[in-house]
Every structure is written in structure tokens, then in C-alpha cells.
Amino acid sequence: MAQRFNWLRSGRVITGLVIVTGLILCAIFAPLLAPNDPTEQDILAILVPPVWLPGGDWAFPFGTDSLGRCVLSRLIFGSRIALTVAVFGALGAMVLGSILAHIAGYFGGWVDWVIGRVVEIWLSFPPVILSLILMVGLGAGLQNVILAIILVDWTRFCRVLRSDVMVVAQRDYVAAARLLGFSHWRTITREILPATLPLLITLMSLEMGVAVVVEAILSFVGMSVGAEVPAWGQMIADARADIYSAPWVLVLPILAIFVTVFGFNILGDGLRRTLDTRLTQTERA
Amino acid sequence: MALLDVKQLTVSLTSKTSTLDAVSELTFQLQPGKTVGLVGESGAGKSMIGRTIAQLLPPGFAVTGGELLFDGEDLVSMAPERRRALLGRDIAFIPQEPLSALNPVLTIGQQFREHLEHIGKGGAGWKDRAAAELEAVHLNEPRALLNRYPHQLSGGMCQRVLIAMAFASRPRLLIADEPTTALDVSVQARIVRLIGEMQKRDGTAVIFITHDLRLAAEICDDVIVLYAGRQAEYGPAEVLFRAPAHPYTRCLELAVPDVTGDPRGLYLLPERMPGLKAIAELKGCRFATRCPLADDTCHMQEPDLAEVAPGHVSACWKSFATEGITPPPAPAAAARGSEKILEARGLSKSFVTNWRLFGGASHFHALKAADFIVRDAEFVGVVGESGSGKSTLARTLIGLETPTSGTLQLLGRDIIGTDGGTRDWRQKQMQIVFQDPQSALNPRRKVGSIVAQALEVGGPSLSAEALEVRIRDLLSDTGLSQEMAARYPSQLSGGQKQRVNIARALCRLPRLLIADEIASGLDVSVQAQLLNLLLRLREELGFSMLFISHDLAVVRYLCDRVLVMSKGEIVEHGETEVVFSDPQHPYTRSLLAAVPKGVRVPQVEELSA
Numbered sequence: 001m002a003q004r005f006n007w008l009r010s011g012r013v014i015t016g017l018v019i020v021t022g023l024i025l026c027a028i029f030a031p032l033l034a035p036n037d038p039t040e041q042d043i044l045a046i047l048v049p050p051v052w053l054p055g056g057d058w059a060f061p062f063g064t065d066s067l068g069r070c071v072l073s074r075l076i077f078g079s080r081i082a083l084t085v086a087v088f089g090a091l092g093a094m095v096l097g098s099i100l101a102h103i104a105g106y107f108g109g110w111v112d113w114v115i116g117r118v119v120e121i122w123l124s125f126p127p128v129i130l131s132l133i134l135m136v137g138l139g140a141g142l143q144n145v146i147l148a149i150i151l152v153d154w155t156r157f158c159r160v161l162r163s164d165v166m167v168v169a170q171r172d173y174v175a176a177a178r179l180l181g182f183s184h185w186r187t188i189t190r191e192i193l194p195a196t197l198p199l200l201i202t203l204m205s206l207e208m209g210v211a212v213v214v215e216a217i218l219s220f221v222g223m224s225v226g227a228e229v230p231a232w233g234q235m236i237a238d239a240r241a242d243i244y245s246a247p248w249v250l251v252l253p254i255l256a257i258f259v260t261v262f263g264f265n266i267l268g269d270g271l272r273r274t275l276d277t278r279l280t281q282t283e284r285a
Numbered sequence: 286m287a288l289l290d291v292k293q294l295t296v297s298l299t300s301k302t303s304t305l306d307a308v309s310e311l312t313f314q315l316q317p318g319k320t321v322g323l324v325g326e327s328g329a330g331k332s333m334i335g336r337t338i339a340q341l342l343p344p345g346f347a348v349t350g351g352e353l354l355f356d357g358e359d360l361v362s363m364a365p366e367r368r369r370a371l372l373g374r375d376i377a378f379i380p381q382e383p384l385s386a387l388n389p390v391l392t393i394g395q396q397f398r399e400h401l402e403h404i405g406k407g408g409a410g411w412k413d414r415a416a417a418e419l420e421a422v423h424l425n426e427p428r429a430l431l432n433r434y435p436h437q438l439s440g441g442m443c444q445r446v447l448i449a450m451a452f453a454s455r456p457r458l459l460i461a462d463e464p465t466t467a468l469d470v471s472v473q474a475r476i477v478r479l480i481g482e483m484q485k486r487d488g489t490a491v492i493f494i495t496h497d498l499r500l501a502a503e504i505c506d507d508v509i510v511l512y513a514g515r516q517a518e519y520g521p522a523e524v525l526f527r528a529p530a531h532p533y534t535r536c537l538e539l540a541v542p543d544v545t546g547d548p549r550g551l552y553l554l555p556e557r558m559p560g561l562k563a564i565a566e567l568k569g570c571r572f573a574t575r576c577p578l579a580d581d582t583c584h585m586q587e588p589d590l591a592e593v594a595p596g597h598v599s600a601c602w603k604s605f606a607t608e609g610i611t612p613p614p615a616p617a618a619a620a621r622g623s624e625k626i627l628e629a630r631g632l633s634k635s636f637v638t639n640w641r642l643f644g645g646a647s648h649f650h651a652l653k654a655a656d657f658i659v660r661d662a663e664f665v666g667v668v669g670e671s672g673s674g675k676s677t678l679a680r681t682l683i684g685l686e687t688p689t690s691g692t693l694q695l696l697g698r699d700i701i702g703t704d705g706g707t708r709d710w711r712q713k714q715m716q717i718v719f720q721d722p723q724s725a726l727n728p729r730r731k732v733g734s735i736v737a738q739a740l741e742v743g744g745p746s747l748s749a750e751a752l753e754v755r756i757r758d759l760l761s762d763t764g765l766s767q768e769m770a771a772r773y774p775s776q777l778s779g780g781q782k783q784r785v786n787i788a789r790a791l792c793r794l795p796r797l798l799i800a801d802e803i804a805s806g807l808d809v810s811v812q813a814q815l816l817n818l819l820l821r822l823r824e825e826l827g828f829s830m831l832f833i834s835h836d837l838a839v840v841r842y843l844c845d846r847v848l849v850m851s852k853g854e855i856v857e858h859g860e861t862e863v864v865f866s867d868p869q870h871p872y873t874r875s876l877l878a879a880v881p882k883g884v885r886v887p888q889v890e891e892l893s894a
Contacts, residue, residue: 172725176789179683181712181742190741194729 010274016205016267023260027080034073035061038230042068047246065235065249066242074230075256081224081231082212082260084142089149089211094204096150097157102188102196104158105165115158122155131214135223145224149211156210157203161196168195198275205268209261216257232257286357287314288457288490293351296333296342298561305561307346308333308514312590313507317457320484320491322501322522324537325511326808328558331494333514335460337361339372355458374404377451377489379480381463383443387435393446394431397453404454418449421486422479440671441472445479452483459484462494469670469835474879477504496808498537499883502526507596510534513564513571516590520597526883528607530599533572535607540813542842544865544880550613551817551842554810557778570601577610578603616820621845622661625697626797626829627682627715629657632691634681651677653853654691659797659829664819666844666861667833668876674853675833679801682831683717684708696796709742716790720802722782726774732785733770736760739792755792762825763788764818780811784818791826798830804839816843837880841865849873 008014026033042064049055050063050071062072104115131148138144168174169192177191218224219233227234232253239249296308308330315321323331336342337353338360353360355376360368380386388396397415401407406414412431419427422445435443444464451459461480465473481504484491495501501508502522510518510525510533518531529535539552554575564571573583582602590598593605634652652674659665667675680686682693684700693701700711719725726735736759740747747755756770763784774782783803790798800819804812816839819830834840840847840861847864849857849872857870868874 171727172719172721173727175685176717176719176725177727177738179685179712179717180739180789180792181709186741191727194727 010270012266012270013274014270016263016265016270019259019263020267023079023083023263026076027083030076030080034070034076035059036070036073038069038073038077039228040069044068047242047249049246050248053248062252063246063248065238066246067238069230071235071249071252074235075232075252077230078232078235078253078256079260081142081219081229082215082257085145085149085215086208086211086260086264088146089153089214090204090207092146092150093153093207093211094157094200097154098161098196098200100154101158101161102165102192105162106169106184106188106192108166108169112162116162119155119158123159127152127214128217131218132221132223135218140223140226142225145215145218148218149214152214153207153210156207157200160203161199164196164199165192168192198271202268202272202275205264205271209264209268212257212260212264287354288317288356289315289492290354291334291351292354294334294337294348294353295350296330296337296346297349298345299347299349300345303565304349305565306349306514307561308337308511310351311509311511311516312351313509313516313519315458315490315492317490318484318488319507320481320493320505322505322508323492323494323511324496324498324501324508326496326537326558326810328513328560329511330514331496331511332462334492335378335462335494338376338460339378340365340368373400374454375456376458376460377454377456379444379447379451379459379461379464382467383440383447384435384467386447387443389435392432392434393438397431397446397450400450401453406453414453418453419446421452421483422446422449424449440468441476444468444472444476448476448479448483452487452489455487456489459489459491460494461491463496464493465500466496470837471670471875471879473500474881480504497881498526498534499541499881502883503881510537513558514561515571516598516600517572518597518599518601519590520594520599524594524597528605530593530597530604530607531572531601532576532578532603532607532610535610536575536577537809538883539610539612540809542816542838543882544838544841544877545882548615548842548862550615551813552610552612553813553817557780557810572601578606616817619662619664619820619823619845621663624661625658626661626663626695627659627831628694628697629655629682630692630694631656632678632681632693633689634677634686635689650853652681652688655855657848657855657858659831661796662823662827662829663846664823664830664832664844666840666847667831667850668835668837668840668847669850670835670876672852673850675850676801677853678850679717679799679831679833683715683799684711713793714795715797715799716793716795717799717801718786718790718803720805722774722779722786725786726782728774730773731770732760732765732772732774732777735774735785736770736788736792738789759788759792762791762822764814778811779807780815783807783811783815787818787822791822791828794826794828796828798828799833800830801833802835803832804834805836812839819843837865837877849876 045060045064046068047066048057048060048064051058051061060070062075064070100115104112131152134148134151135144138147174187174191177187215224216233219231220237224233225231235253236250243250291311291313294308294311295306298305298307311334313321323334325331337348348361355371394415398407398411401411401414415431416427419430424430424442424445465476468476480491493501493505505522507520508522508525509516510531512533517533518525518529525534529538536552536554540554542551556575559567559571559574569584569586570588573579576583588600588602590600593599632652632655633650635648635650638647638649655678667678669675677686681688688701692699695711695714700707733756737752737756740752740755757767760767760769765781765784774785777785804815807815832840832844844861846859847861848855849870851872857864857868857873864873865877868877
């Protein structure tokens with residue numbers, strides 16, 4: 001049983017988990033943590049610098065933007081949008097991608113051919129352009145951002161997982177399960193899925209980082225949530241005008257995106273190193 | 286002077302806290318032109334000597350004592366440049382897996398050229414030299430071969446290429462680490478003869494590492510039997526095989542069935558060879574825990590190597606008491622029924638190899654109109670070289686391949702291309718035991734869950750207690766302890782994994798087992814235990830078995846009848862004893878002739894003739 005929690009011993013995993021947990025807490029307890037209402041405009045306090053710069057005010061620890069809104073509060077509330085998109089976008093892409101990957105890798109033949117070609121055609125579109133086109137078609141809104149991420153990024157899961165499924169499906173124990181009378185569904189869920197799960201978890205963690213970036217891009221061009229909901233991409237877009245007079249308003253949301261993506265990536269990388277059976281098997285041998 | 290003089294060589298696994306010996310005080314001499322065999326089960330340390338010479342010891346292992354003199358120079362303390370100059374030139378290697386030793390993306394010619402350059406024979410005209418070397422190992426059209434890739438060659442051909450490369454530098458010492466283990470018996474005979482021939486040409490000394498005592502007895506001058514890293518016995522091959530002084534040598538020999546002679550039982554060595562840790566804790570003889578002759582002295586004091594005859598040493602307190610070790614009597618012939626369990630008529634399978642849009646397709650006939658019957662409680666062996674269609678037969682019977690034509694009846698019921706109900710019934714009546722337990726056991730399931738896996742079909746049909754009872758029964762049937770149920774396959778030894786593999790197939794009490802090479806690749810003592818287990822299980826549970834194997838001796842021991850396959854055809858079939866003692870088909874005769882029998886082969890005369 002001790003082996004089961006080996007992955008917790010990796011420094012990368014712990015770093016990633018600390019960052020991601022912090023973000024999740026921020027998002028859940030946003031109303032308690034934020035010092036101000038993120039949408040409230042204080043015309044008397046426009047572009048107040050953060051507290052560590054001369055002229056800072058503790059009422060607005062990270063300063064205010066051009067409309068006098070508290071930057072810290074907007075960052076904290078913005079994490080709600082970022083994480084919602086990260087979780088549901090990645091989950092959706094994973095479900096769609098991995099179902100198709102298991103079908104393609106397990107059955108092979110023409111099924112695999114069809115799914116493989118669809119993935120290739122899909123991948124030949126630049127992802128950002130594809131998501132923008134989708135957003136134009138679907139209309140702005142949080143659900144549609146998530147939907148766009150799912151529709152663009154399922155191919156990542158499908159391609160990588162398919163080859164893993166193919167390797168596992170060649171193992172004799174999969175044939176043995178079939179010969180014991182297991183149905184295809186049961187064979188996939190009981191024999192193949194446990195072997196591909198570590199890769200799935202790893203990919204999912206990496207995909208969350210990607211989803212945060214995509215959401216930032218879409219809200220930057222105003223295609224995500226409405227202007228009344230704070231989002232990091234939107235904050236960057238709003239701060240462009242004052243880039244020279246108030247750079248912090250631009251830098252802080254960029255930093256927030258950076259830290260979030262870094263957290264997900266290092267968690268994913270750590271999980272890959274500790275959970276990937278191919279690596280652990282060579283260590284064992 | 287001896288070409289290779291190994292003195293008290295000790296190789297250990299060293300860590301901060303302990304030093305565990307993998308090879309202890311190995312001592313032997315090798316004269317130019319002679320062959321010494323290193324024999325032992327896996328874990329005996331027989332590969333360590335080759336790895337020490339090549340400085341390719343596994344991480345953590347190091348030479349901690351003794352000398353390894355090659356022509357008077359110590360290979361252990363030698364400067365790395367000097368060693369590199371010797372390796373590949375004066376000292377050559379032939380690996381176990383010919384296919385993985387060749388680079389798959391380079392042609393044979395490119396690899397040969399690289400090697401010739403390393404040994405200083407490169408430059409203009411390398412093609413002629415390479416072709417001449419390939420011709421010397423009896424490869425046809427050597428020039429065309431230079432342009433081919435390893436995957437276009439058979440395993441035997443790859444091994445010949447490697448032998449040609451090894452001998453290109455006219456080495457003085459050759460280390461062959463299980464060079465024929467991955468090959469068929471008939472190919473093995475040719476490869477072994479070829480090594481002997483090249484050795485005669487160049488006067489090369491050979492270290493031949495093998496697990497097969499009989500093969501060693503056939504081709505070696507001297508044989509060293511290793512047990513748990515220590516020399517158990519060292520002497521002339523003939524003597525060692527005919528009249529072993531050490532009980533381990535005798536037990537090894539008796540644990541393997543014969544292809545000729547009176548039927549006898551297999552000697553069962555209990556348990557397993559102690560691991561490195563266990564060795565360090567042993568006070569007495571390392572073999573004492575498994576030795577049939579051991580007494581108090583053996584358990585308390587470690588015997589030294591003592592000369593029992595000129596040039597013959599043995600590390601035993603009771604050397605030459607081995608006559609007292611006798612094999613158990615042959616297993617009684619089982620009461621075979623007359624009911625037809627499986628009946629195949631004209632069963633064939635062909636694969637489309639070269640499909641064209643116009644002009645049809647060419648077919649490869651992997652299985653040609655096979656007719657045979659397996660009766661109640663009967664073990665039927667299927668023998669043949671690789672590529673003879675044995676595995677296609679197994680896959681077709683079990684339903685992994687659909688036959689091209691012919692009929693197949695299980696208990697009188699047609700089972701080809703049938704509906705779901707018949708498929709379920711077929712899967713209950715007929716089960717397969719896969720060759721490689723490493724691949725056949727899901728590493729993420731516990732043993733208990735694996736053996737009862739068949740009962741999961743169609744949802745939970747048994748209560749938790751009933752399931753528990755079934756698991757317990759299956760484990761005890763196959764000789765596994767109850768604690769195993771909670772372990773993962775990676776925590777088991779090779780023999781234990783194969784038992785789990787069998788237990789899973791037996792879960793729903795099938796009438797017929799298809800076993801594909803299940804006793805291959807196991808150590809002889811583990812193999813003997815497994816064969817006896819199968820015989821006992823037949824007596825208790827009364828199933829039939831189709832036993833596919835390339836090992837004729839094992840088939841003779843286990844099976845009542847035998848089918849001999851060649852190129853997809855059953856060329857001979859009948860009662861095992863009759864077929865093996867009086868083979869009719871030339872192919873059967875050549876197969877039987879290729880089996881090592883432990884008699885030294887007079888090589889030179891045979892080859893010049």
C-alpha cells in the first residue's frame with residue numbers, strides 16, 4: 001500500500017498541488033477573501049498603485065484599474081472563471097478524447113482508420129483560429145468557451161492515448177479476459193482503462209493549463225464571459241491603454257495566468273514521472 | 286600458458302550497509318582452442334563472468350576480489366583504453382537475442398563495415414572481406430545480404446551474421462551467452478556446430494554460457510556448474526554428465542526429461558535458489574537447503590572445492606554419493622476416456638499476404654487441412670519449429686482466428702462462427718494458458734482477483750464468501766499459498782506467475798486446456814514442478830490438454846499422443862512413445878536428432894565429411 005502513494009513524494013507533484021490547491025481555495029472563498037467588490041467602480045481612486053509603490057493604499061493592496069476597480073479582488077474572482085473553464089474544459093476534452101481513443105486503439109481496423117483521419121484533419125486547423133471560429137459560431141458565454149475547448153482539444157487526448165491503448169490491447173491478459181467471456185465494454189473498463197489511467201490523469205492536468213490560456217485568449221478578445229464578470233484575459237485587455245502609466249494592472253493578471261499554468265504543468269509533469277508505468281517498470285527491472 | 290586465468294574472482298553488489306556476493310571465488314583456466322561451459326539456473330551468476338570481462342556489470346555490482354588474467358594481463362585493473370583495444374578484437378561476444386543485438390535501422394552491410402573499422406579491417410575492399418566472413422558461416426549470397434535489414438532475416442540467420450562479425454577479427458577468446466536459447470532446436474544444432482567450426486579455424490577459446498547441461502556436455506571440453514554464485518563442480522564435460530560428483534549437478538540432470546530411454550519421473554528440487562541476501566545469511570553449503578543428501582555438517586560448514594579426480598573438483602562434503610539420488614518412478618499412465626472432446630476436420634487458415642486491386646491476392650497457408658481428435662483426459666502434444674503453424678493452430682482453436690475452412694467440434698457441438706450463447710459455452714469448456722505470464726497477467730489486478738476473473742462475467746454471480754472459497758481452492762490446487770491472493774503479479778516469481786496463469790484458466794473447470802509453450806523459459810527445477818502439477822491436476826480435475834511446445838523431451842514426459850507439425854501441416858501423429866522411438870517422417874527424425882543428448886559430438890570429422 002505504501003507504493004500507492006509514492007507519487008506524493010515527488011517535489012514536482014507537491015509544488016503543483018500547493019499551487020492548484022491555493023487557486024481552488026481562492027476560487028471557492030472568493031467573496032470572503034476579496035477586500036472589495038470586484039465590479040464596484042471608485043471614480044475617486046483611479047489607477048492607484050499597489051501598496052509597495054509610493055502612493056499605495058491598503059484599501060486596494062494591488063491597486064486599482066482605470067475604472068477604479070480593485071485589482072486584487074478582480075484577480076481573486078477571475079480565478080473562478082479560470083478554474084471553471086480548466087476543470088470542465090479539460091474534463092470534457094478528456095471524456096470525448098479518451099472514449100474515442102479507447103475505441104480506436106482497442107478495435108483497430110477501419111474504426112481506428114476513421115478516427116485517426118478525423119483527428120488528423122482536426123489537428124490541421126490552428127487551434128486558436130479554430131476556437132475563435134467556433135466562438136463566432138456559438139456566441140460568447142462561459143458554456144461556449146468550455147465547449148470550444150472540448151471541441152478543439154479532444155484530439156490531444158485521442159492521439160496520445162490511442163497508442164497507449166494499442167500497446168495494452170496487445171497484451172495477452174486482454175485476450176485472456178476476452179476468452180474468459182468478458183464483453184468488449186468490460187474488457188476496456190476493467191483491463192485496459194486501469195493501465196491507461198495514469199496517462200489520462202497526467203494529460204488532464206496538462207490540459208487544464210492549456211484551458212486556462214485558451215480562456216484568457218478568448219476573454220481578451222471579448223468572446224468569453226460578459227464585461228460584468230471579472231476574468232483575467234479581460235483584465236489584460238482593459239489594461240492595455242494604461243500600459244505605460246500603470247503597468248501593474250497589466251502585469252498582475254499575466255502573472256496570475258503564468259502561476260496557474262505553471263502549477264498545472266508541473267503537477268502534470270510530476271504525475272507523469274511517478275505514475276507512468278513505462279518509467280516505473282524500467283526502474284523495477 | 287592458459288589464455289584466460291580466472292583466480293578467486295568475486296563480484297559483489299555493494300551498498301552503504303552491506304556487501305552481497307553474486308559470484309564468489311570463481312576459479313578456472315581456459316586453454317587456447319578449448320571450450321568451457323558455464324551451467325546453472327537463473328540467478329546462479331553465470332552471466333556475470335561475461336559482464337565482468339566486458340565491464341558491463343549491472344549498476345551496483347563491482348569486482349571486489351580476485352584476478353581475471355587474459356594472456357597474463359589483468360582485465361579488472363587494466364586501463365580502459367587497453368581494454369577497449371582488446372574487446373571486439375581479441376575478445377568477441379555472441380549475445381542471447383540476435384535480433385535485439387543488431388540495429389534495426391541499419392543494413393547488415395553498414396553494421397559489418399562499422400565493426401570492420403573498429404577492428405582495423407575497414408577501408409577499401411571492406412565489402413569483399415565482409416562477404417568472405419559471411420560465406421564462412423555458410424550464408425548464401427553474402428553480397429546481397431549486406432544490403433538487407435535485420436528484420437528481413439530469420440533469427441538463425443541474424444545469429445550467423447553475429448557469429449561472422451565475432452570471428453571477423455580472429456578473436457582469441459569468444460564469450461557466447463546463451464547464444465541458442467532464443468532459437469529452435471534444429472537451428473540450435475546448426476549454430477552450435479558453426480561456432481565449433483569457426484573455433485577450430487581460428488583456435489579460439491570459448492566460454493559457453495547455458496542453462497542446458499546436456500547441450501554443454503555435447504560441445505564443451507570442461508563444464509563449470511554454478512550454484513548461487515559459487516562453483517559447485519568443475520570438470521571434464523563427459524565425466525560431469527555421466528558421473529557427477531556434486532548432488533546439484535545430478536539433480537539438474539534428473540529434473541529434465543529425456544527423449545530416449547525408459548520413462549522415469551522428474552527429480553523435484555524443492556523451493557528455489559537462495560537470493561543474494563539469503564546467501565549472505567547461510568552458514569553452511571549453499572545447496573544444503575535443497576540437497577537430498579544434506580546432513581548437519583552441510584548446514585553448518587561450507588565445503589571447499591576439493592579434487593575428486595584429476596582435473597575434476599567438487600564443493601561437497603559427500604562428493605560421489607550422488608548415485609544415491611534416484612529419480613522418482615515414471616508417472617502412471619492416466620485413465621484416458623474415449624469421449625471425443627475436440628475434433629478438427631480439414632481445419633485450415635490462410636492469410637492474405639500481398640493484396641492487389643487487379644490480379645487477385647497471394648495467400649500464406651499457415652494451417653493446412655488439419656485433422657485430429659483430442660479425447661477425454663488426454664494430453665496431446667504439438668511439436669514443430671517456429672513458423673510451423675503451432676501458434677496459428679492454438680489461436681484458431683480458441684477463437685482468436687477464424688478458420689478459412691474445415692470444421693471444429695467441441696464435445697460434438699460445432700463451434701465455428703456461432704452465436705453468443707455457443708460462444709459463452711465454448712469459453713466455459715475450453716480455456717487457453719498463455720505462453721508469457723508476464724504479459725498474460727494484468728499487473729494491476731491482485732492474484733486473487735485474477736484467478737477468479739472468469740466468475741466476473743455477466744456480473745457478480747457468487748457471494749463474497751463463495752468467491753473467497755473458490756479463490757482459496759484454486760490457489761491450493763495449483764500449489765500456491767493463501768497469502769498470494771493479496772499480492773500483485775510483479776511480486777511473484779516466474780514459476781508462481783505461471784501457476785496463477787493456470788489457475789485462472791481452470792477457474793470454471795474447462796474440459797480442454799490449450800497450453801502454448803507454458804513450460805518454456807522456466808528454470809529446469811521450476812519446469813519439473815510445473816509438469817508434475819499439470820499431471821496431478823489432470824488426475825484431480827480430469828481435463829484434456831493440447832500442449833504446444835518445441836521441447837520434445839517435455840512433450841514425451843507429459844503427453845499421451847503427439848502431433849508433429851511442419852510448414853502448417855501435421856506430418857506425423859500417434860502415441861508419443863511410438864512416434865519418438867520409431868519416427869516415420871524425415872522431419873520428425875531431424876527434430877529428434879537435433880535434441881541434445883549429453884554425448885560429446887565429434888565435430889571435425891563430421892564437418893569435413
